[in-house]
Amino acid sequence: MTTRILTAIVFVAVMLGGLYGGLYPFVGLFVLITALCLWEFIGMTLVTQNPANIRHYKVLGTIMGVLPVIITGIYKLGIPADPFIFLKKATILSIPLVFLIFIRELFANTKEPFTNLAHLFLGIFYIGLPMSMLILVGIEGDTYLPNTVFGILLLTWANDSGAYLIGSKIGKTPLFPRISPNKTWEGSIGGAITTIAAGFLLSLVFSEQSLFNWLIIAGLTAIFGSIGDLIESMLKRSKGVKDSGSFLPGHGGFLDRFDAFIFVVPFVAAFLLYIRG
Numbered sequence: 001m002t003t004r005i006l007t008a009i010v011f012v013a014v015m016l017g018g019l020y021g022g023l024y025p026f027v028g029l030f031v032l033i034t035a036l037c038l039w040e041f042i043g044m045t046l047v048t049q050n051p052a053n054i055r056h057y058k059v060l061g062t063i064m065g066v067l068p069v070i071i072t073g074i075y076k077l078g079i080p081a082d083p084f085i086f087l088k089k090a091t092i093l094s095i096p097l098v099f100l101i102f103i104r105e106l107f108a109n110t111k112e113p114f115t116n117l118a119h120l121f122l123g124i125f126y127i128g129l130p131m132s133m134l135i136l137v138g139i140e141g142d143t144y145l146p147n148t149v150f151g152i153l154l155l156t157w158a159n160d161s162g163a164y165l166i167g168s169k170i171g172k173t174p175l176f177p178r179i180s181p182n183k184t185w186e187g188s189i190g191g192a193i194t195t196i197a198a199g200f201l202l203s204l205v206f207s208e209q210s211l212f213n214w215l216i217i218a219g220l221t222a223i224f225g226s227i228g229d230l231i232e233s234m235l236k237r238s239k240g241v242k243d244s245g246s247f248l249p250g251h252g253g254f255l256d257r258f259d260a261f262i263f264v265v266p267f268v269a270a271f272l273l274y275i276r277g
Helices: 002-020 023-045 052-077 083-108 113-138 146-170 185-205 211-239 254-276
Strands: 174-176 180-184
Touching: 002 023, 002 146, 023 052, 023 113, 023 211, 023 254, 052 083, 052 113, 083 113, 113 146, 113 254, 146 180, 146 185, 146 211, 146 254, 174 185, 180 185, 180 211, 185 211, 211 254
Parallel strands: none
Antiparallel strands: 174 180
16 A cells, blocks of 8 residues: 555656646656557567567557657757758658568567557557647647646546546446446446536636636546546456556556546547637
8 A cells, every 4th residue: 555655646746747847848758658658558469479579569669659749749849940841851751660660570570460560550549649649739839738738637537536436336337347347337427427527626727728628628538538448448358467567556557547548638639729720
C-alpha cells in the first residue's frame, strides 16, 4: 500500500509539473508518456522466437510511434523558422524511416513478420497520433491551454473512479463479460453521471472552455473513456497479461493508466479543433 501511495504522489507531481511548467515541459511530458506507452504496447504485441529481438523492436517501434508527437510539438512550439516547410520536410524524411522496418523484418527471421509489421504501424495510430492531437489541443496559436488538458485528464479519471466506486457498490448487470467480467452497466452509468458532474464543476473553475464545451467534453469522455478501457482489456486478455507493464509500482504500466485517455483524445480533439475553425 505504501508503494502504491508513493507512486501515486510522484506520478501526480510529475503530471502537474509537466502541465503547468510551461510549453516545453508540456510537450516533453507527453513525448515521454507516449514513448513509455509505446514501449509497453510493442512489448505485449511482439511475435518473435528470438528474445534478443525484443529490445530492437521496442526501440524501433517507439521511435516510429513518437515521431508524430515530436513533429507536432516542434511545429506548435514555433521552433522552425518556417513551420510549413518544416512540416513538409519532416513528413518527407519520416516516410523512408517508417519503411525501414520492412528491411528490419526481412533479416529478423521472425515467425510472423507481417504481424509484427502490423503491430508496429498500429502503435503509431493507436498511441502516437492521439498524443499528437493532444499537442494541438493544448497549444492554440500562441496560447497554451494547460487547464484544458488537465481537465480532460480529470474527466477521464472521474469516469474511471465513478464507474469503479458505483459499480463495486450496486453493479449487477455485466457490461461486456467477454472482455471485462467485472465491469457493469450500473458502474458505467455511474461513471457517466460522475463525469458530467465533474464537467460542470470544471466550467466553474477553468474558463478556457465554456460550460457547453466542458459538458460536451465530459460526454465524449464518458462514452469513449469506457470504450478505451475495454479496448486495452481486450488487448491484455488476448495476450494473457494482467498489466501492460511495471513502470508504476503498485499501479501497473503507463498504458494501464492512459488507455482511456488515449482513446478519448481523438474525439475531444476533433470537437475542439473543429469549433476553433
